[in-house]
Amino acid sequence: MVNPWITAPLEDVKAYCNFYEFGTDKGDPGRYAHEMTVDPWSIEVTGEVHKPGKLNLEDILSGFDLEERVYRFRCVEAWSMVIPWVGFPLADLLQRFEPTGKARYVEFRTLYRRGEMRGTRSFTSIIDWPYREGLRMDEAMHPLTLMSVGLYGNTLPNQNGAPVRLVVPWKYGFKSIKSIVSIRLLEKQPGTSWEALNPREYGFYSNVNPEVNHPRWSQASERRLPSTLFKPNRIPTRMFNGYGEQVAHLYDGMDLSRYY
Numbered sequence: 043m044v045n046p047w048i049t050a051p052l053e054d055v056k057a058y059c060n061f062y063e064f065g066t067d068k069g070d071p072g073r074y075a076h077e078m079t080v081d082p083w084s085i086e087v088t089g090e091v092h093k094p095g096k097l098n099l100e101d102i103l104s105g106f107d108l109e110e111r112v113y114r115f116r117c118v119e120a121w122s123m124v125i126p127w128v129g130f131p132l133a134d135l136l137q138r139f140e141p142t143g144k145a146r147y148v149e150f151r152t153l154y155r156r157g158e159m160r161g162t163r164s165f166t167s168i169i170d171w172p173y174r175e176g177l178r179m180d181e182a183m184h185p186l187t188l189m190s191v192g193l194y195g196n197t198l199p200n201q202n203g204a205p206v207r208l209v210v211p212w213k214y215g216f217k218s219i220k221s222i223v224s225i226r227l228l229e230k231q232p233g234t235s236w237e238a239l240n241p242r243e244y245g246f247y248s249n250v251n252p253e254v255n256h257p258r259w260s261q262a263s264e265r266r267l268p269s270t271l272f273k274p275n276r277i278p279t280r281m282f283n284g285y286g287e288q289v290a291h292l293y294d295g296m297d298l299s300r301y302y
């Protein structure tokens with residue numbers, strides 16, 4: 043039987059990644075993300091806020107109460123890992139900039155630096171850079187929504203989204219955008235990179251849902267990593283990745299097969 047609480051070893055979290063800025067092979071981020079400069083770094087916060095501004099890396103690392111959060115992490119490709127992140131609630135960050143009454147959505151952007159990101163220079167790259175993601179304001183303010191600055195008690199490895207990335211544990215992994223440089227609060231729902239690529243396959247909400255299949259594969263189960271050919275570790279996928287008690291109310295009255 044698969045013990046659902048066994049965390050993925052650090053080596054696996056670092057070696058099996060999705061970070062298309064460095065290539066589409068799972069090993070590419072581990073091989074090439076060291077080419078990205080992560081210090082100095084800053085995040086610009088703009089849009090529907092009373093106090094727009096910038097946070098430098100030092101402000102981010104010393105200005106918030108950090109905690110460890112062990113989360114299940116479920117990729118849309120039907121693999122998952124249990125990962126011990128270090129971070130702080132995104133809500134703590136947003137509150138500093140004083141959102142206006144019009145702020146209904148949040149848009150995030152990843153660093154786009156072609157010279158240091160070989161995947162963005164590739165002719166086969168499919169994404170319209172920079173990588174962009176979004177959340178509804180109530181999702182962004184939810185206490186489970188984490189800004190992560192570390193992994194296993196250390197700073198984030200570059201391939202996992204250094205120096206600061208989002209982690210939204212009840213949504214498919216692609217919502218958890220890495221290496222964030224910009225946060226904009228908006229009145230209207232922002233476009234995202236995956237939606238732009240294929241709106242039928244990747245919706246804005248992308249809540250983990252075993253009943254709504256990806257058009258090309260089932261979402262009813264997942265491979266819990268690390269796994270092998272002989273120990274495939276296939277387990278049933280849970281609604282909202284098992285976080286339904288905390289988040290289901292956010293979607294009361296919404297048809298989740300339509301708003302996938």
Ligand SMILES: Nc1nc2c(c(=O)[nH]1)N[C@H]1C(S)=C(S)[C@@H](COP(=O)(O)O)O[C@H]1N2
Binds near residue numbers: 059
């Ligand atoms: N900027 C950026 N963020 C990204 C991605 C990416 O390609 N670029 N991939 C996403 C996907 S599909 C997943 S599953 C997770 C993977 O996070 P991990 O490699 O740290 O496990 O990052 C997400 N964030």
Ligand SMILES: [Mo]
Binds near residue numbers: 060117
């Ligand atoms: Mo993913």
